[in-house]
Amino acid sequence: MNISTPVLYERLGDKQYNNSGEEMTIIKYDKASQIVVQFEDGHIKRSNYKSFLKGWIRNPYYKFLFGIGYLGEGKYKAQVNHKITKCYKTWTHMFERCYDLESYEKQHSYANCSVIEEWHNYQNFAEWFYNNIYYIPNSHQAMCIDKDILIKGNKIYSPDTCVFVPQDINSLFTKDEMRRGKYPIGVTYNKDKCKFFAQCNVNGTVVRVGGAYNDPEVAFRSYKKFKEKLIKQIANKYKDYIPQKLYDAMYVYEVEITD
16 A cells, blocks of 8 residues: 555645745645646746745746846856856846836936846846857956947847947946036036036046137037047957957947937
């Protein structure tokens, strides 16, 4: 007589919540070490009864990141040897910029930005990440994901719009809208002299461009000429290391008064 048989039937249909708050139901129970559970979204996963009771069973399709992002099923992990990967950090930071209200307050340029649905699944983003990431030789520069150099004004993070750029290039296109004030980009007003000046950040140093101007638009044109020339210089500096599409986009990039 198999005295364990009643247990098999008793535990079928048992419900429990995992540590993410999702309800799980046992739909198959062969033995304590071999069970199958179904989540509320219909996803099915094999595990064991102890993990079921402890709530350790995770649903790879649970949208834990701002109610949108999920890990998915595949070879890419959030951690390797108990250390969070750069890929996973890049993925989560991308979502934070788009969907975290605090990011809006800190940087208005992220308003109305979004992540393409394909990248809601971490596995898809990670595949793109490892196929496109590169590093500058003999440099410790951070590599940043950029969404609007290839397509100016773009608001969507996607495989077609994003590219990795070294920090030197990323800083070229950073706009400090909170501190700029009401004047065009690159233009400041000196109250003592009652004049407008053009200035540009070059390698962390603010450089004054041209002279003093009575008209902010004239000052902007001075800034525009200088900044576009600087972008081309930096593009040439990194030409042998960056993707061709990035180099091409930088070389035709135009600074506009509405930036």
